[in-house]
Structures are given as structure tokens and as C-alpha cells.
Amino acid sequence: MEKQVAIELKNICKYFPGKVVANKNVNLTLYKGEILSLLGENGSGKTTLMNMISGIYFPDEGHIFINGKEVVIRSPKDAFDYKIGMIHQHFKLVDIFTAAENIVLGIHENKKYNIKEVNSRVREIAERYGFDIDPKKKIYNMSVSEKQTVEIIKVLYRGADILILDEPTAVLTPQEIEKLFAVLRKMREDGKSIIIITHKLNEVMEISDRVSILRKGEYIGTVDTAKTNQKELTEMMVGKKTDLKIERIKTNLDKPLLEIRNLTVYKDDGSNAIDDASFYIRGGEILGVAGIAGCGQKELCEAIAGLRPIKSGLIMHKGENIIGLPPKKIIEKGVSMSFIPEDRLGMGLCPSFSITDNMMLKTYSKGFSPFVDRKSARARAKALIEKLEIITPSSETPVRRLSGGNVQKVLVGREIEAGPNVIITAYPVRGLDINSSYVIYDILNEQKKKGTGILFIGEDLDVMLALCDKIMVICHGKIMGIVHAEKTTKEDLGLMMTGSLNLTEEKKDKIFGIAKDSNLTEEEWQIAEEKAKQNDTENGGND
Amino acid sequence: MTDLLVAAISLSAVFLFGCVGEIITEKGGNLNLGIPGIMCMGAAGGCWCVSLYMNNFNANPVGVLLILFSIFGAVVFAMFAGLIYSFLTTTLKCNQNITGLATTIFGTGFTQFFMTNFADVSHYDAASKIIAAKLSFAEDLGWFGKVFLNYGVLTYIAIAIAICTALFLNRTKHGLHLRAVGENPATADATGINVSLYKYGAILIGSGVAGLGGFFYIMDYIGGSWENAATIEAFGWLSVALVIFTLWRPLFSILGSIIFAMFYIFAFKITGISQVGTKAIELLPYIITIIVLIFTSIFGKKNVQPPASLGLNYFREDR
Numbered sequence: 001m002e003k004q005v006a007i008e009l010k011n012i013c014k015y016f017p018g019k020v021v022a023n024k025n026v027n028l029t030l031y032k033g034e035i036l037s038l039l040g041e042n043g044s045g046k047t048t049l050m051n052m053i054s055g056i057y058f059p060d061e062g063h064i065f066i067n068g069k070e071v072v073i074r075s076p077k078d079a080f081d082y083k084i085g086m087i088h089q090h091f092k093l094v095d096i097f098t099a100a101e102n103i104v105l106g107i108h109e110n111k112k113y114n115i116k117e118v119n120s121r122v123r124e125i126a127e128r129y130g131f132d133i134d135p136k137k138k139i140y141n142m143s144v145s146e147k148q149t150v151e152i153i154k155v156l157y158r159g160a161d162i163l164i165l166d167e168p169t170a171v172l173t174p175q176e177i178e179k180l181f182a183v184l185r186k187m188r189e190d191g192k193s194i195i196i197i198t199h200k201l202n203e204v205m206e207i208s209d210r211v212s213i214l215r216k217g218e219y220i221g222t223v224d225t226a227k228t229n230q231k232e233l234t235e236m237m238v239g240k241k242t243d244l245k246i247e248r249i250k251t252n253l254d255k256p257l258l259e260i261r262n263l264t265v266y267k268d269d270g271s272n273a274i275d276d277a278s279f280y281i282r283g284g285e286i287l288g289v290a291g292i293a294g295c296g297q298k299e300l301c302e303a304i305a306g307l308r309p310i311k312s313g314l315i316m317h318k319g320e321n322i323i324g325l326p327p328k329k330i331i332e333k334g335v336s337m338s339f340i341p342e343d344r345l346g347m348g349l350c351p352s353f354s355i356t357d358n359m360m361l362k363t364y365s366k367g368f369s370p371f372v373d374r375k376s377a378r379a380r381a382k383a384l385i386e387k388l389e390i391i392t393p394s395s396e397t398p399v400r401r402l403s404g405g406n407v408q409k410v411l412v413g414r415e416i417e418a419g420p421n422v423i424i425t426a427y428p429v430r431g432l433d434i435n436s437s438y439v440i441y442d443i444l445n446e447q448k449k450k451g452t453g454i455l456f457i458g459e460d461l462d463v464m465l466a467l468c469d470k471i472m473v474i475c476h477g478k479i480m481g482i483v484h485a486e487k488t489t490k491e492d493l494g495l496m497m498t499g500s501l502n503l504t505e506e507k508k509d510k511i512f513g514i515a516k517d518s519n520l521t522e523e524e525w526q527i528a529e530e531k532a533k534q535n536d537t538e539n540g541g542n543d
Numbered sequence: 544m545t546d547l548l549v550a551a552i553s554l555s556a557v558f559l560f561g562c563v564g565e566i567i568t569e570k571g572g573n574l575n576l577g578i579p580g581i582m583c584m585g586a587a588g589g590c591w592c593v594s595l596y597m598n599n600f601n602a603n604p605v606g607v608l609l610i611l612f613s614i615f616g617a618v619v620f621a622m623f624a625g626l627i628y629s630f631l632t633t634t635l636k637c638n639q640n641i642t643g644l645a646t647t648i649f650g651t652g653f654t655q656f657f658m659t660n661f662a663d664v665s666h667y668d669a670a671s672k673i674i675a676a677k678l679s680f681a682e683d684l685g686w687f688g689k690v691f692l693n694y695g696v697l698t699y700i701a702i703a704i705a706i707c708t709a710l711f712l713n714r715t716k717h718g719l720h721l722r723a724v725g726e727n728p729a730t731a732d733a734t735g736i737n738v739s740l741y742k743y744g745a746i747l748i749g750s751g752v753a754g755l756g757g758f759f760y761i762m763d764y765i766g767g768s769w770e771n772a773a774t775i776e777a778f779g780w781l782s783v784a785l786v787i788f789t790l791w792r793p794l795f796s797i798l799g800s801i802i803f804a805m806f807y808i809f810a811f812k813i814t815g816i817s818q819v820g821t822k823a824i825e826l827l828p829y830i831i832t833i834i835v836l837i838f839t840s841i842f843g844k845k846n847v848q849p850p851a852s853l854g855l856n857y858f859r860e861d862r
Contacts, residue, residue: 056733075735076733076734076735077735080735088733092727092729092730092733092734093727093730094722094723094726094727094730094731095726095727095845095851096726096845096846096848096851097719097722097723097726101719104716104719105719105720105723105730105731105734105736106720106723106731106734106735106736107734108735113714113715113716113719138845138846140845
């Protein structure tokens with residue numbers, strides 16, 4: 001049987017403000033009755049591409065063909081009209097509505113609104129594809145997998161023939177994933193075309209007919225799943241190693257500064273963000289943390305900085321437990337944290353404050369005068385502007401008006417200025433151009449020379465391979481392994497990030513993340529652990 | 544006791560109009576603190592139309608026309624204030640709290656200015672007798688007539704609006720869409736609902752309904768006297784508090800408004816307590832509202848919470 005094309009993309013390009021290329025010349029073909037996997041690292045433009053098909057973004061260049069005819073998709077409603085439905089990673093559901101109410105939301109039929117009829121139609125769809133759902137159940141009473149089911153039915157209810165699922169398995173348990181895959185296979189038999197975005201290679205191999213790979217916004221290629229293997233896919237996904245001229249300074253390693261054992265931290269929704277992690281940072285060393293976005297990086301930062309309660313485990317700074325200390329005490333001990341979120345301004349700076357005022361945010365409590373000491377802060381701000389070549393009209397300009405790179409320099413600069421002995425920095429070069437990035441790398445290297453321990457949470461594997469001494473890879477909160485940057489390859493890191501390679505399980509005899517020359521003896525660790533447990537029970541388990 | 548209940552019900556429509564108007568607005572995700580000002584505007588608009596009508600048809604006023612015309616005036620004036628508020632918050636995305644307070648200041652100030660300069664209060668007594676006219680046989684029907692049939696037409700309009708609002712919100716597609724906008728505008732937007740349109744609609748209709756509360760107070764409850772007009776603002780705040788007390792339920796607000804009115808009247812009716820005691824009783828509605836807030840946040844049941852995006856403006860780019 002000749003395969004019919006359901007949707008075809010030709011030379012799609014999308015740029016975001018600030019010359020960010022999200023997609024460049026992407027070609028993609030989806031046949032009727034197939035499951036296509038879209039594979040790529042963070043920021044490779046998978047979601048952006050799919051958003052253009054579902055009408056949330058509009059492509060800057062290129063053409064979209066549906067059933068052979070060129071179409072223009074301007075809004076989600078247009079997409080529905082072309083029978084395209086997208087299941088977003090973050091569910092778009094109204095919490096206090098029932099499943100059926102959410103499903104019927106926004107449908108403009110000239111029929112009387114009759115919730116009973118909707119309920120029975122929802123049941124009908126559920127039965128056909130083997131979903132398990134109660135249309136009258138409220139969303140806030142549902143598990144993640146039930147919510148996802150509602151999203152899928154919502155799309156099917158509108159009669160979609162092309163379904164796009166954005167990382168549907170990221171939030172599911174293995175059993176739920178099996179169920180979902182069974183449903184997807186049934187839909188394929190029914191003639192529906194499905195695009196599934198995922199990072200997990202084993203799932204790609206299991207569910208899809210073909211795989212398309214994107215890397216840094218560019219289309220790399222499409223292969224038949226049956227004719228490929230995980231290694232080839234990883235290579236296509238991460239690309240060949242490129243050499244960056246970032247210096248890795250040799251330093252004399254000190255004793256571990258920060259030691260973390262068996263740390264478990266919850267996400268806001270109560271699921272595990274960091275699961276039983278052990279690692280340590282020495283003075284004069286940069287430990288990189290690699291992982292797909294949202295694998296617990298933010299929670300890890302917050303836990304160390306004292307901003308997020310931890311579930312269990314120990315965080316020792318120079319042999320002293322810092323769990324339960326207020327953030328201010330942790331800062332005073334010399335642990336500094338700077339997290340650059342996606343919108344870049346978020347954590348750490350007040351956008352409408354000037355550089356001077358932002359400098360004072362961390363030192364306001366010094367001294368005894370009730371008035372703030374703006375003079376010295378201004379001097380420090382000026383020094384910082386000069387040292388890091390921050391481009392700003394003056395030290396009194398609101399940070400909000402600075403360009404992204406300069407904002408980041410202010411943030412990182414302020415953290416370093418306080419003279420910390422541990423720096424935790426997440427995505428410090430996010431969205432920066434090359435030159436600004438190198439300034440930040442230089443700052444970090446300089447700190448490393450001074451004997452500061454640095455935890456560098458990054459996105460770009462090439463940078464981490466060049467800059468870091470060791471790299472810790474996490475996948476969904478679990479540590480997959482800690483490797484020396486000099487001795488590892490990009491492919492290995494890619495395999496670990498996607499959960500295909502787990503060094504901690506493969507090399508059971510080797511103990512990961514526990515320093516031989518710990519500040520504490522094993523007995524002392526045990527005592528600390530028991531003490532922590534005791535505290536836990538005293539506080540009824542929630543700290 | 545019956546007397547107290549009757550007195551409470553005859554005042555309750557002030558709160559009921561204000562409360563239902565604010566519920567409609569809040570269900571669309573807008574916290575309109577301009578309600579007190581909007582109620583004043585409604586009073587001004589309604590009374591101005593009464594003046595216009597009575598000056599022209601003084602000799603032989605037709606009750607139905609007078610009522611319809613003055614309701615029209617009240618709604619238009621209130622909607623005008625609501626339009627300012629919705630333009631600022633929905634189109635220009637100004638902070639809702641600040642815009643709301645500004646609307647209240649504007650509404651009360653404008654009303655004072657307008658009424659002292661343009662309105663002719665000479666026929667208000669007569670007009671009020673028409674607008675607040677009760678069924679003549681109500682008193683003869685014993686306690687039933689006394690409690691249920693003993694009020695002017697506006698009281699019944701208030702109850703009808705409350706019931707219609709409940710039906711609209713819970714039984715119609717547009718009601719569902721409006722609630723979706725108030726809960727999660729991004730979701731509503733993604734399903735093709737015009738968020739701004741629903742917000743404008745909810746704010747304007749809500750303002751119109753609330754405006755009737757002010758008009759009712761002047762023309763029905765206090766019988767056409769403009770001297771106590773400042774009280775409307777206080778009633779406006781009570782109406783906003785009542786929305787929380789009723790947990791955003793229009794049907795429950797019928798009962799809630801009577802309870803609030805009862806507290807208010809209690810403070811006057813009760814004798815033999817000091818002035819401090821009177822004031823303390825007047826405070827009760829606010830205290831009860833705080834207690835309700837405490838309970839709903841302790842138990843945290845999802846279906847008694849305010850609309851999730853209440854007070855937040857929706858920027859599409861934030862998705």
C-alpha cells in the first residue's frame with residue numbers, strides 16, 4: 001500500500017527576538033497511520049516546531065502542507081479545523097472543572113449545551129481506545145496520567161487525525177507509559193498520525209515507526225526505527241564534539257568543601273526532583289551537572305541554598321551540616337547560588353532596582369546603621385561594571401533596562417564579589433553571545449584558581465566538556481554517573497542524559513559521589529545521619 | 544422577629560445587587576474593587592433619569608416607564624465606570640487592585656459632583672413611592688405576605704438576577720467559558736475562547752448589576768432622599784466582602800445578603816447597648832468574612848476557592 005502523507009513541512013524557519021534561531025530549514029514528513037518520534041536535546045527546537053503546527057507560533061519562513069494542500073495555521077482554532085491536536089507538556093486544564101467540562105471547553109457547536117451527552121461521548125471515545133476515565137471526575141482529584149488522558153481525549157473529541165504529544169512520558173510511571181503506548185498503537189491502527197516528542201531513546205525504539213532528529217534548531221535527518229540503533233541516534237542527536245577554546249586550569253585540589261549524601265528533594269507537586277543523590281565538590285574544582293531540562297536542577301540548587309526543604313539526606317559544608325539553616329546563614333558560610341531561569345531576570349535580581357541597589361540586596365544586614373550604605377555599594381557597583389565590562393549608562397540604571405548578558409554579569413559578579421567558597425551557578429551563560437559567555441567562564445576559572453568549589457549546571461555539553469573537571473549526569477533526579485571530563489565522550493553523556501546508560505548500576509563495585517578524604521569519618525557520617533533522622537521524626541517528618 | 548426579617552430583606556437587595564455583580568466580574572478573573580464607586584454611579588444615573596422623567600411627566604407618571612427608564616440610566620452610568628475599569632485592566636493590563644480603588648474614588652467623587660450640579664431632587668419623594676410600591680394586599684396575607692410579598696419590584700429583580708446568574712454560570716456554555724477564563728485564561732485562550740471579550744462582558748454586566756444596588760438604596764430603601772448617599776460606598780465594601788462570605792455562589796448570596804442586612808439593622812434596632820456595642824455589631828459582617836476566609840484556606844477544598852486567576856491580568860505572551 002502506498003503511504004499517504006498526512007502533513008509535510010518544508011523549509012520551516014522560526015526566529016525569536018534577539019536573533020535566536022529556533023528552527024532553521026526544517027523538513028518533516030508525517031505519513032498517515034504512523035508514529036513519528038521527534039528527537040533532540042534541550043533547545044533543539046522540537047517544541048517550537050510543533051507549536052507552529054498547532055497554531056501557537058507562526059513560522060517566519062517555509063510552507064506547511066496538509067493532505068497535499070498548502071495551508072496557513074494562524075491560531076489553535078485553525079489547527080483544530082485541520083484536525084491537528086497537540087497535547088502540551090504542561091497541561092492546559094481548568095482545575096476545578098470536571099473532565100467532561102474541560103473536554104467540551106471552547107467548542108462552538110450550535111448545539112444545546114448538554115453535559116450528559118458530552119459525558120456519554122467521552123465514554124465512547126475512552127472505550128474505543130482503551131482509556132480509563134471518569135468524565136465526572138474533577139481535574140484536581142486526578143493523577144498526572146489521568147490528566148494526560150483528559151488532554152488526549154480533548155483532542156480526539158474535536159476529531160483530530162494528527163496528534164502531537166510533547167514529552168508525554170516525562171511525567172508517567174513505567175506502567176502508565178505502557179498503557180499510553182498501548183493507546184497510541186490503537187490510534188495508529190485507527191489511521192491516526194502521531195508525532196511524539198521525547199528524549200528517551202528506549203521509548204523511541206519501542207513505539208515509533210520512524211525518527212526525525214533536530215539539533216540546535218536544524219533538521220538532521222529521519223531514519224526508520226527498525227534500521228537504526230540507540231548509538232546512531234545519540235550521535236545524530238548530540239553531534240560531533242566541537243573543540244572550544246575554553247581553558248581548563250589545573251589547580252591543587254583541596255579537601256571536599258561541600259559533601260552531599262543520599263539527598264532526596266521533592267518537586268512542588270510532591271514527586272521526586274532529586275532522588276538519593278550523593279556527590280561532593282572540592283575546592284578548586286568545577287563540577288558540571290548535565291541533564292535534560294527539568295530533571296531536578298532547580299530543586300538541587302534551591303535545596304543547597306536552603307530555599308527548599310529536603311526530604312532526606314545530608315548536606316555538609318566543611319563537615320558541618322547546613323540542612324535546616326536559614327538561607328542567610330548559608331550565605332554567611334560562603335555558599336552562593338545564582339540561578340538563571342528561562343526568563344533570565346527571575347531569581348536573584350530586582351529588575352526595577354539599579355545595579356547599586358541590587359548590590360545591596362545581599363549585604364543590607366551588615367553594619368549597625370538603620371540607613372543603607374549606598375556609597376560603598378555604589379563604589380562596588382562601579383568596580384563591578386569596570387571589571388566585567390558591563391555595558392550600562394550608569395550604576396543607577398534599573399537592571400531591567402540592561403541587555404540579558406549584562407544582567408547576568410551583574411548577577412554572577414555580585415555573587416562572586418561576596419567572596420564565597422562554594423558557588424552554585426545554573427545556566428550562567430543562558431542566552432549569552434560568545435564573548436559574554438567567555439567573560440563568565442573566565443570569572444569562574446578565576447574563582448577556581450582561588451580555591452572555590454563550583455557547581456556548574458549547564459546546557460551545552462561542549463562547554464561542560466571543556467570547562468568542567470568532572471561532570472555529573474542526572475536523569476529524572478537520579479544520578480547516572482560522575483565522570484572525569486577528560487576521560488568521557490559526548491556520546492556517553494548523551495546516553496546517560498537520556499537514561500540509556502547508568503554508570504552507577506554498571507559499575508556497582510565503585511562507589512559514586514563519596515570522597516575518600518571526607519571531612520568526616522564514616523562514624524561521624526553515621527552519627528549525623530541518625531541525628532537528622534531523629535530531627536525528622538521530632539518534626540513529624542515535614543521540615 | 545418577623546419585623547426584623549422583613550426589615551433585613553428590604554435592605555438586602557443593596558447587597559445582593561452589589562454582590563452578584565461582583566461575582567459575575569470575579570468569575571471572569573477580575574477583582575473589581577471599584578464596586579462601591581460603581582454603585583454610586585448607578586445611583587447617580589438612575590436618579591438623574593428619575594429627574595428627567597419626573598420633570599417632563601410630573602402630572603401623570605407611568606410607573607412601568609419610570610422604572611424602566613431609571614433602571615436604564617442606572618445601568619448605563621454603572622457600565623460607564625465599569626468600562627473605564629475594564630479598559631484599564633483588560634486592554635492596558637493595569638493592576639486590578641489599584642484600578643479598582645481608583646474607580647471607587649472616581650465613582651463616589653463623580654456622583655457627588657454630578658448630583659449637586661445636575662439633578663433635580665424635588666420629585667424624588669413621589670418617584671420613590673412609585674418605584675418602591677408594594678403589592679397592596681400583601682399585608683393582608685398574614686406572615687407569608689408580610690415576609691415574601693412585602694417589597695418593591697427592585698428586590699424581586701435582584702433575586703431574579705441572582706438566580707439567572709447561577710443558571711448562567713453553571714448550566715450554559717458561555718457560563719462555562721467565563722468560568723474557564725477566570726480559572727485559567729491560558730487554557731481558555733488555547734481552546735479558542737476570546738478571553739478579552741469575556742472579561743469585558745463580565746465586567747460590564749457585573750457593573751450594570753451592581754449599579755442597580757446604589758439606585759435601589761436611594762429610590763427604594765431610604766425613599767428618595769439623597770442625604771445619606773455616602774452610605775452607598777460603605778454598602779459597596781460590604782458587598783465585596785459578601786462575595787467572599789458566599790464563596791462565589793450567586794444563590795447563596797440571596798441568603799448571605801439577608802444575613803448581612805440583618806447585622807446592619809440589628810445595630811439600630813437593638814436598644815440598651817452602648818454606642819461601642821452598636822459599632823461592634825456593625826463590624827460583624829467583616830469579622831464573619833474573615834472567619835470564612837480562614838476556614839476556606841485551612842480546609843483548602845478546591846471547590847470553595849476563589850477563581851484561580853482572580854486579580855491577575857492575562858498576557859498571551861506569558862504562555
